[in-house]
Amino acid sequence: MxxxxxxxxxQERAALLDFCHTLTAEEWTRVGPSGQSVQDVVAELVASLRALLTPQQITVTTSSLLHDRDAHSKPAENPHETLQEFKLLSLSAIAGMALYVGPRAEQIVxxxxxxxxxxxxxxxxMYLFDWHTRLYHDIAPAVGRPVPGGEFYMDVILDWLMAVLAQSPAACLAHEPISITLAGEGAGRWLLEPGADGQPTVTRNRVGHAATRIFxxxxxxxxxxxxxxxxxxxxxxxxxxxxxxxRVLDLIQLG
Incomplete structure (x- = not known):
């Protein structure tokens, strides 16, 4: 890595904190595309960080999966307390993730x-994808104003989503190579292929023919x-x- x-x-952490610090009490209660209030979205971000930082935890999760699986049962605190907890936990999480750099970390699953x-x-x-998606596609639309411009790092986010795609049921439908070409931020071409061991692969900029192409x-x-x-x-x-x-497009659900 x-x-x-x-x-x-x-940078994504700073953007989320800066944006949420400007919210009024009424804006914290607004409901966005996810069907949740802004306060509940931030509370789920906090819950996903607790999962990462809990020593006995054997799995980690994104905040969206917590919502989908009703795993977040703790009621949200005062929104400013919730945001403060995100501020502290997110910094600890980044410091912890910095330890997973280098070839040896690849062996930790x-x-x-x-x-x-x-x-x-x-x-x-994974956490970059989660924080970015929640801020730009759940929180900002709920309050009806854009996030001030900044770096998007969409290439990192897309590579994470394609890694998830490789382990998804949708990928198992690909009995022949399928290319996915995306324009815009992080633009690229990915090749979804059946794996020799039965595990599909999705590779960015891989040279290979695909009879089926998605743009x-x-x-x-x-x-x-x-x-x-x-x-x-x-x-x-x-x-x-x-x-x-x-058939593949209908089955894609990555987070």
Missing amino acids: SIEPLMALH VSVNGLGRYPATALPS GDSDDFLRWSTGRADWRQCDIGIDGNHELAV
């Missing part, structure tokens, strides 16, 4: 609740692959085996 995801985490097993070096990318926008992909939009309502192009592509 390069240091880039850790730097990105620091972490179970991510509902999404598969990944090397510990992938944790910064789209990276920001749209982030929304529809996480259930925040219907891919049919986005600008998606399909070449080749249309039936196979539709």
Whole structure:
């Protein structure tokens, strides 16, 4: 793992804290696309960090999975107390994840609740995806104003999502190579292929022929692959085996 995801985490953390510090009491209660109030979204971010930092915890999770599985049962505190807890826990989490740098860390495998097993070096990318998605696609839309501009690190986020795709039921439908080409931030081409050992692979910029090709926008992909939009309502192009592509697209749910 390069240091880039850790730097990105620091910046995403600062953006989330800065934005939430500007919220009024009424804005904290507003409900966004996830069906939750802003306060509940931040409370789930806190809960996911508690899961990471609990010594006896054997799995980690994203805040969205906590919501989907009703695993977050503790009621949210005062929103400012919740934000303060996120501020403290997120800093501790980044410091802890900084230890997972180097080839030896690749041998440490972490179970991510509902999404598969990944090397510990992938944790910064997972939390970057979680914080970014919650801020830009849940919190900001709920209050009706954009997040001030900054670095997006969409390439890191997309590589995490493609790693999740490789372990998803959707990937198992790919009995032949399928390419996914995304324009916009973090643009690239990924090749989804059946694995020789039965485990599909998804590789960025891999040279290889794909009879079925899917085209789209990276920001749209982030929304529809996480259930925040219907891919049919986005600008998606399909070449080749249309039936196979539709079956795969319908089954993609990455977080």
